[in-house]
Amino acid sequence: MRAIAGLALTLISALAWNAWAFQSASPAAARAPYAIAHPPNPPHGGAKVSIAWLSKVGGEVELASAFGKDFHPALAQTAVTEGNIIRTGMGGAEVQLQDQSTIRLGPGSVIAFPRLELLSSGTKIYVVQGLRGTIYVSLMPNYIVDTKGNDFQLTFGEQQVYLRPAGHIRLEIDPKEARLAMLEGKGRVDGPFGSMELARKRTFTFNLTEQSQPVVSKKVASNPMDKWDAWAVAYHRHDITTFSRGLFTAP
Numbered sequence: 001m002r003a004i005a006g007l008a009l010t011l012i013s014a015l016a017w018n019a020w021a022f023q024s025a026s027p028a029a030a031r032a033p034y035a036i037a038h039p040p041n042p043p044h045g046g047a048k049v050s051i052a053w054l055s056k057v058g059g060e061v062e063l064a065s066a067f068g069k070d071f072h073p074a075l076a077q078t079a080v081t082e083g084n085i086i087r088t089g090m091g092g093a094e095v096q097l098q099d100q101s102t103i104r105l106g107p108g109s110v111i112a113f114p115r116l117e118l119l120s121s122g123t124k125i126y127v128v129q130g131l132r133g134t135i136y137v138s139l140m141p142n143y144i145v146d147t148k149g150n151d152f153q154l155t156f157g158e159q160q161v162y163l164r165p166a167g168h169i170r171l172e173i174d175p176k177e178a179r180l181a182m183l184e185g186k187g188r189v190d191g192p193f194g195s196m197e198l199a200r201k202r203t204f205t206f207n208l209t210e211q212s213q214p215v216v217s218k219k220v221a222s223n224p225m226d227k228w229d230a231w232a233v234a235y236h237r238h239d240i241t242t243f244s245r246g247l248f249t250a251p
Contacts (some may be wrong), residue, residue: 050115051098052080053125059091059107082116088133092225094232097126099150101139102236106225109133114155123150130156130171130178136229139185142167142238157208159191161198168233169198170223178206188212220233 003169012108029217039099054063054074062071074086080095087110095103115127128137133158137154142165154161156171156178159209164167167185180189187198192211196203203217 001055009184021155029142030096051093051118052113052126054078054080054086055096055102056091056094057091058093060089061091061093061105061232062087062089080116081112082113085110085112087111091226097152098124099122099140100145101126101137101152102232103128104138104229104232106112106134106136109135111135119244126150126152128152128154130154132173134223134225135171136169136172136225137171138168138236139163140237157191159189159206161187161189163187167198170220170229171225172223173208176207176209180204180206180214183220191246 039238047163056060057072057074057076059186060075063074063078063080064071064085064087065081066185071085071087074093080086086095086105088105088107090107092107095105097118110131110133112129112131113123117125118147119125126154135154137152142148152163154163154169154171156222159178161169161171161180164186166184167187169187170181170183172181173179180198182198182200182202182204185198189196189198189204190216191206193210193213196204196214201218201220203220205215235247
């Protein structure tokens, strides 16, 4: 019975997520060109295996297999590999990393994956590049999944964000400005201005047209997609915790 209940909950959550993607999506943004900072990095001595995949897709979501390639409609459970680009129009998507951390894209968003690598030591390297739109990142806490040694980096413009386990951020980016909200946890951002610690419940606004110090606000403005993101994070953590404890058993 528990297995049936778990399956029902999963189906209900999938339907709810797809409903959000179609009903909340804003009109698709024009396909303006966007620049990728660098092509995929040369080999680093690790394995270029798939350590990420599209866990949820709703509405208009497209995937390019590598830099410079054409976009094609994306399907749920598709592997995400080094060099891939994901963009959304009237829809949203969720990418799940092998350590169970997640990345969510709102409508009109673009992200790239310059580096996805599994080192011989077992360390997983994730480098994600935010290019446009609204992007959420939620790293799994160590008390749920052991992510010790894993390296996650989110880049945008000339900035690099490093998150610690349980770090949760929202990035809103357009051609001229990027707003980084630290929703939970801790992290650090490096850029032309130097290095700055990311404090919880703070918003850091970056001028992408000049090399200046970010403006820091001691509050986080709401975004229409925040509730969807918070629900997705809570559900995913509960789901992973439940299954890791073996609470769902075969009937």
